[in-house]
Amino acid sequence: MNWEVIGSYLPLYWKAMLLTLRIGWIGIVFAILLGVLCAIVRFYKIPVLSQLAGVYIEVFRNTPLLVQLFFLYFALPKIGIPIRADFCGALGLALLGGAYMAETFRSGLESVAGIQTESALSLGMNKSQVVTHIIFPQAFARSVPSFVANIIFLLKETSVFSAISLMDLMFTAKDLIGLYYKTTECLTLLVVFYALILIPVSVLGDRLERRVRHAEFGD
Amino acid sequence: MSENKKEEIIKVNHITKRYDDNSVLEDFSLSVYEGEVVVIVGPSGCGKSTILRIMNGLEPIQKGEVTYRGEKVDGKLGSITRIREKVGMVFQSYELFPHKTILQNVMLAPVLVQKRDKKEVKEEALQLLARVGLAEKKDSYPRQLSGGQKQRVAIVRALCMHPEVLLFDEVTAALDPEMVREVLEVILSLAKEGKTMVIVTHEMAFAEAIADRVIFLDAGQIEEEGTAEEFFRHPKSERAKQFLNSFTYEKK
Amino acid sequence: MPNLGIEVLFKGTNMARLLGGLWVSLRISLIAVGFSVLLGIPLGIIMTAKSKVIKAFTRLYLEVVRVMPQMVLLFIVFFGTTRIFGWNLNAELASVIVFTFWGTAEMADLVRGAFISIPKHQYESAKALGMNSLHVFLFVILPQTIRRLLPLSINLVTRMIKTTSLVMMIGVVEVLKVGQQIIEANRTSSPNAAFGVYGTVFLLYFIGCWPISMLSKYLEKKWSNT
Numbered sequence: 001m002n003w004e005v006i007g008s009y010l011p012l013y014w015k016a017m018l019l020t021l022r023i024g025w026i027g028i029v030f031a032i033l034l035g036v037l038c039a040i041v042r043f044y045k046i047p048v049l050s051q052l053a054g055v056y057i058e059v060f061r062n063t064p065l066l067v068q069l070f071f072l073y074f075a076l077p078k079i080g081i082p083i084r085a086d087f088c089g090a091l092g093l094a095l096l097g098g099a100y101m102a103e104t105f106r107s108g109l110e111s112v113a114g115i116q117t118e119s120a121l122s123l124g125m126n127k128s129q130v131v132t133h134i135i136f137p138q139a140f141a142r143s144v145p146s147f148v149a150n151i152i153f154l155l156k157e158t159s160v161f162s163a164i165s166l167m168d169l170m171f172t173a174k175d176l177i178g179l180y181y182k183t184t185e186c187l188t189l190l191v192v193f194y195a196l197i198l199i200p201v202s203v204l205g206d207r208l209e210r211r212v213r214h215a216e217f218g219d
Numbered sequence: 220m221s222e223n224k225k226e227e228i229i230k231v232n233h234i235t236k237r238y239d240d241n242s243v244l245e246d247f248s249l250s251v252y253e254g255e256v257v258v259i260v261g262p263s264g265c266g267k268s269t270i271l272r273i274m275n276g277l278e279p280i281q282k283g284e285v286t287y288r289g290e291k292v293d294g295k296l297g298s299i300t301r302i303r304e305k306v307g308m309v310f311q312s313y314e315l316f317p318h319k320t321i322l323q324n325v326m327l328a329p330v331l332v333q334k335r336d337k338k339e340v341k342e343e344a345l346q347l348l349a350r351v352g353l354a355e356k357k358d359s360y361p362r363q364l365s366g367g368q369k370q371r372v373a374i375v376r377a378l379c380m381h382p383e384v385l386l387f388d389e390v391t392a393a394l395d396p397e398m399v400r401e402v403l404e405v406i407l408s409l410a411k412e413g414k415t416m417v418i419v420t421h422e423m424a425f426a427e428a429i430a431d432r433v434i435f436l437d438a439g440q441i442e443e444e445g446t447a448e449e450f451f452r453h454p455k456s457e458r459a460k461q462f463l464n465s466f467t468y469e470k471k
Numbered sequence: 472m473p474n475l476g477i478e479v480l481f482k483g484t485n486m487a488r489l490l491g492g493l494w495v496s497l498r499i500s501l502i503a504v505g506f507s508v509l510l511g512i513p514l515g516i517i518m519t520a521k522s523k524v525i526k527a528f529t530r531l532y533l534e535v536v537r538v539m540p541q542m543v544l545l546f547i548v549f550f551g552t553t554r555i556f557g558w559n560l561n562a563e564l565a566s567v568i569v570f571t572f573w574g575t576a577e578m579a580d581l582v583r584g585a586f587i588s589i590p591k592h593q594y595e596s597a598k599a600l601g602m603n604s605l606h607v608f609l610f611v612i613l614p615q616t617i618r619r620l621l622p623l624s625i626n627l628v629t630r631m632i633k634t635t636s637l638v639m640m641i642g643v644v645e646v647l648k649v650g651q652q653i654i655e656a657n658r659t660s661s662p663n664a665a666f667g668v669y670g671t672v673f674l675l676y677f678i679g680c681w682p683i684s685m686l687s688k689y690l691e692k693k694w695s696n697t
Contacts (some may be wrong), residue, residue, distance in 0.1 A: 066639075070669045074665040076666075078666040115312060122277065124333075125332055158540075170640075194538070204383035218507065
């Protein structure tokens, strides 16, 4: 291991990580919004929209992000929809993540509905009161484990961004290996930087899961 | 009958209820009068719980109507929630809200639905909790309570809405035997106060002690109806006799 | 209506080549799934053991797999082994190794989860009926475990297939790469080929994964109440 090499590569990796984080976080925020929207549409079986959301969810859950990105980035310009690489990365991540988040939130909602709803109704609450005070808080708590898993999954998926020539960590590593053959150093830095992104998320996620479980449901 | 002079609160009028193709209730009618305790007994699956759920508008019906003080209980949003405020219901599985403390469980609906003053509701909630012996549990979560305690909270939660009628749907069926009594005592004390109640239960001794009127239901029909004394001591129909016999044991 | 470049697919052997590329992806996933199941089941059973050492090691293994992107693992195995051992590892073999490493962890975790989800009284009531440990395992525990496990393992297959799309990044010529080559070769005659070709690849993946997902969902629903 050559520490001088590592030192000289650090700023490049740092920059690459910031790019991953920037696109990743925008993508994830929109994925959550899209997921909530689709989950509600599916949960209430709103005609037409529910079917559309269903098709969207199945399509994006059953195709790889890499292929989705290739389509968005290389194919759409051919029918007159050019798209910037970083925007494309965030969009792809949001579309993929939206499909996963939708299923997470929907199953959370469905696990609470039923007799809990009835007991709230029997106290005279109207539908929107039942949703905001009874269903949503519990559904969210129940969605947390799957929600955390989705966030980790999506952050890992950002590793394909280099395919649409975004200068992320993978791109930087591959580039440097090709240029200088400092393979060990490059790969070590790659692992360290991904660990830097994902271990805190994993730890925070665990803590959130435990807190929710204790606060809301015990054991 | 003396009840007839009192005001009719809930009236179930010639209703038919089907699940898919199975008819649960066929042309069924029942009236509940003010201050009366009606106990519905009968074999499992005879439609007892369905009647309570229909009275609270939780179950769509195919024919007939339910009226509350003459007002029709239907799916219309405004009217159904207003009526449900006046009709409290306690479920077999307690159905406390697991994400709220005991006090929050009790206070939620009065504050949210009836827009009552928080302070006043809290005072009342604490009084009611004290009455069922659970004042010190006010800040616990439902999971920290035993089944019997949860059910007592569920009753308090319904009471805090000042309902005119209380519906009890097999509230002791999920409880350990030694916890049944603590719940039934609470219901008995409510009966002494003259609360109007409709109770579905399998506890025959309790039914006999509390009922002003017993309805024996079999296969969606009222098979027999009478005072507790009449029904439990001198059942008329063969089905009722068989049913009551199934609760006694003899060593042959 | 602009030219969508779908005609490229019907030129010469292009469609056959594309499907050939798809087969490469499928082959890698199927081999990796096979190994993952073979290795994951015993590992999962080992993980139900109470030993602290076993727990610590398997925990570390699962954490690595949970946190590291498969792409990073591919890079390590593909570029790293060349560097350290001087081998020139075949990219397809590297992919199989990485996906097996990843799949085994996932499979083992599923197996462990399925076993510990069987309530203790199931063992006890079977024993109380006079069954010996082997019988309890074979006739009581195993059938229930399989019912819990099968839908989730089928789901792992679709994830494996989707993840194999990554192998093009280390130079395996699979469906996406073949697509890229076709687009390159026809860029003058069909400048819009990217739309037709990538659209087709998109569809192929969907056609491949969707029925498997449906099967998994169906089995999960069917067996959830038993």
